[in-house]
Amino acid sequence: MEMTFNSERKQTSIIPMTIVAVLFFVLGFATWLNGSLMPYLKQILQLTPFQASLILFSFYIAVTFTALPSAWVIRKVGYKNGMALGMGVMMIAGLLFIPAAKTQIFALFLCAQLVMGAGQTLLQTAVNPYVVRLGPEESAAARVSVMGILNKGAGVIAPLVFSALILDSFKDRVGLELTQRHIDEMANGLVIPYLGMAIFIGALAWVVKKSPLPELLNEDNDAEINSVGQIKEALSHPSLALGVAALFFYVAVEVIAGDTIGTYALSLGIASYGVMTSYTMICMVLGYTLGILTIPRFISQPTALMISAILGVLLTLGIIFGDNESYVVANTLLVPFGGAQLPDTLLMIAFLGLANAIVWPAVWPLALSGMGRLTCTGSALLIMGIAGGAFGPLFWGLTSSISSIGQQGGYMVMLPCYLFILFYAVKGHKMKSWQ
The missing domain is CATH 1.20.1250.20 (MFS general substrate transporter like domains)
Known part of the structure; x- marks a missing residue:
């Protein structure tokens, strides 16, 4: 697929590449947060291993159902707006975790995960072409590798942040039978972190919308x-x-x-x-x-x-x-x-x-x-x-x-x-x- 910038390419792409790097980090952070969320919800909701696996299933199945629709959306609104829209969907997903935590209804957690996966798919579909186009074609592989390291590096940090903000207060309850009061406390521990994440992603969406990222145009059908x-x-x-x-x-x-x-x-x-x-x-x-x-x-x-x-x-x-x-x-x-x-x-x-x-x-x-x-x-x-x-x-x-x-x-x-x-x-x- 041939793509061209619809404006004159700047001599430097430092600012656009920095923005794209941040987005890859955000993608990795939200994706690998599941590794901490899955056992946490298993403990709170007393899930079987199969039920706990549905937390991951609902997240990743979104790729199957939203990949082609995401491409259609981007053709309609453009790559830059597609990124902002994808993060807007991710922000909504973060907010959905609040009623899910308050009610402790498993189906609401699965819905939030599904929406998060859909938002990520839209963001990924929009952001990946920039890695190739923002720089010489011969060095594209190196840029892809750097973005991959950022994505996985976020996977190192996300569980540490989750543990510091949520898990540290409840480590003494591992292996114990939880009372309803304990379950309520652990569930409510998700509210502030996910609210903060939703606000951050929403603010980042606004920054991308107003940023100097060049638009990409598809020249093929x-x-x-x-x-x-x-x-x-x-x-x-x-x-x-x-x-x-x-x-x-x-x-x-x-x-x-x-x-x-x-x-x-x-x-x-x-x-x-x-x-x-x-x-x-x-x-x-x-x-x-x-x-x-x-x-x-x-x-x-x-x-x-x-x-x-x-x-x-x-x-x-x-x-x-x-x-x-x-x-x-x-x-x-x-x-x-x-x-x-x-x-x-x-x-x-x-x-x-x-x-x-x-x-x-x-x-x-x-x-x-x-x-x-x-x-x-x-x-x-x-x-x-x-x-x-x-x-x-x-x-x-x-x-x-x-x-x-x-x-x-x-x-x-x-x-x-x-x-x-x-x-x-x-x-x-x-x-x-x-x-």
Whole structure:
């Protein structure tokens, strides 16, 4: 899709890039806040693992239903207004958490999550093109990597902020049966933080609306690009169709690793369960950094993808069959430096962040290779793979609810995901026909 600025491009893009960087941070903050929110609501509302997984499902399923409508909205109002509108929807979602907390009605929390996911989808659809267009095309990959680090870096900070503002006062209640008074106190603890977040996002929306961000114009016919015929033709390419599936499975395991780790920590009686997502995000940022330094200088994209998948399989087996009373990893890597003593199984979930980090940037170029005029349609289909974030935790929750398996055994749902990614790295991306 060709895009041009409708005004003269400024010699410097520092201010626009700074605004875009802030938006990517906000996206990451709101997304990875789910890792702390999920176990917190599980405790307050006394949810089963399956019910708790619906908190993530309602957030990520919004991508499936609102991705194409978001593109239509942006064609009508423009990219800059689309960003402001997306944040306006996110602000409404933040405000919806207030009546949800006051009434403690699970359906209202799910509604708030769905609206938050819809707002994020609109914002992402609008903001991503700026990363490519605000600077030389040859350095676009570097800008994408920086934005990815900002997004995951926000995932490190969000649980820490959530814990500091909400969880610290209630750490002594982990593992205890809560009275209604305790539940009311914990639920009301969500009101001020979410009100503050809604006000901040609303103010940021106004800043973006009034900012000097240049508008982007589409010169192609989007209706033609999104036509059924184009989609069918794109999916006739095995490397693209299998790439969509690979991203679906990748986002599934990424969200399981990032957003269920707190719930699993809560089941083990870990008082600091609210910050566990930060451990996974730190590993992801490390993985991003390693990818920037090593690909393609030392290893190719398919090789990096293969290594990631194998590491994911090994860590998953370690989680499933590991001993929750073993602290070897923590005693080696954390305790000597003043870190917490955490079970090996919990830290292996965090290490999945390292295995997952390279998958997204590796699959995209492999899936779009040779697509030519179908590149835009292929990109839209790849974005739809984010829906894996809705179904991965859902299947984890269903499996975890089986008494003979439990939450630890529930992580077995990641095995077929990593095995498929391994297949794509070894063979799937090379397939040129279905014969």
